[in-house]
Amino acid sequence: MADELERLVAFARALRNEGLPVGPGRVVDFCRAAAAVPADHLYWAGRLTLVSRPEEIPVYDRVFRGVLEEEPPPAPVTVVEEEVALASREELLRTKSFADLTREELVELAALMQRLRLNVPTRRTRRRERARRGDPDLRRTLRRSFRTGGEPVERAWRARHRRRRRLVLLLDVSGSMADYSRALVLFARAALQADARWEAFCFGTRLTRVTRALAAADPKEALRRAADEVVDWNGGTRIGDAVRALARTNVVRGSVVVICSDGLDVGEPELLRAEMARLGRLAHRVVWLNPLKEDAAYEPLARGMRAALPHVDVFLSGHNLASLEAVGAEL
């Protein structure tokens, strides 16, 4: 029995080493669950207690096979990860380490970006809060009436709470954006710290969610983690596919979407046009930052850019920190 317990704990530890958030509480749950079901249900006892998001299922399956390997896990699971990560036509398994590149400057820039403030528009929510005017707040009015002998002399009011809209950043990290992408990722990291619900994605030929990677406290660490996750860094560009995948992630509705890309697209312009139109309908506002716009003579002649532009609300450059600050005011 003790051996069995050791085996289960070793399995949980192996999962932790693979990055799953398996705390002691979960391990206890897992052992209790394993004891409550017959031995051939061990796979499910673990999956129900140690896994908490679909992306973790493939990792779980792999570790399970490696450590406990009793029964082959049941039918393979189609995972959301694959929806986010587009079926890319040409997968570039090229990741880049930024540890050695212009370290000081990047870190300095990251520190400056911390001061950046983005004024995202608000929307009314259904939650109500105390206000000076608005609808009657009966609960508080009644409470106050006790001070005046049951007569509601002092009345209280409440009004709809206002809340910042979600900001969704979509960063082009393909080859043509190489000069800008690292700084833009740092920009995303700084921006995301303002609100836990904001999201960031990178794309080249496929879309990758980097929100979690960017949560790292240290900018260098954040860059490294993002680079680890984005396998097509400095590859080709398929903006239409990326926008399409983004629209499927459920985070776009009612949000402010900021796309950072030079608009040089190898995909079909027709696809990009259709997907941008859809994005425009879903999102509250679509902002496009194109670093090429830095040049005063720039005109959006690239097919992709021309296709996307009619569905963009704000078109700006975002090639340096000053222009990013201007973006903050224009949202």
Added chain:
Amino acid sequence: MQFGSVEEVERALSGESYLPDRGLATAVYLAVAMRRPLLLEGEAGVGKTEVGKTLARILGAELIRLQCYEGIDSAQALYEWDYARQLLYARALQAGEVRDHVSELYGPEFLIERPLLRALRAGSGAVLLIDEVDRADDEFEAFLLEVLSDFSVTVPELGTIAAAEPPVVVVTSNRTRELHDALKRRCLYHWIDFPSLEREVEIVRLRAPEVPEALAGSVAESVARLRALDLAKRPGISEAIDWARALALLGANGTDGNAGRETLGWALKNRDDLERAQAELFSG
């Protein structure tokens, strides 16, 4: 209220026209045995809500449903006082005397029970279904965590109300946002995937007995092909059932041909998706 084994859960759910896979049956078994909330995630239309409803029927328990939405707060989820009645009552008591009657004013007859409080009072006699928790804001999630942790709440005027034995809790999420780890840690987690082709045929036949076997097979096959396309909204099981019903009413034998094309709107509810599916499935 307890199941003897995972197989028993499987049999019981099947008996109520819900065909679970092994993982879901194990999840339900453990949730009831360990008295832990069961968090179900999966795409729309895979039958997450149905699990809670079916479970209530099997256990002979009262189904208490809390539909979450943006801005939901404790007044809608837990309890609220009936202010209008309180005011009238206070008036009836005449000014001046109210002070002695405050405790009467906050008596049980003025308390409006909302789903969470009702579930706590019902205890093990209830199945609490917290539906689409991802729609509520995260403050509400924190509040929910508190309730689900010790299954007790404190109403300042009445005192602490605790469940003698916690109810069975099923939480569903469509994953429009990531839930907090703290809440997930309280729960058993199960991702409900689309069923296999054979299983889907069984489900359609079970839910819509008027659909002939061949038609059910054809619908399941088409739906599987639609899911493989890159669509904005992949059709769920309920869409498959609706589509099969519609085709059966029209007397069609399968999804190919005109009847299939004309009823495709039962499976896909998005114009871009419809066009794409028309092009890829019905062009050849």
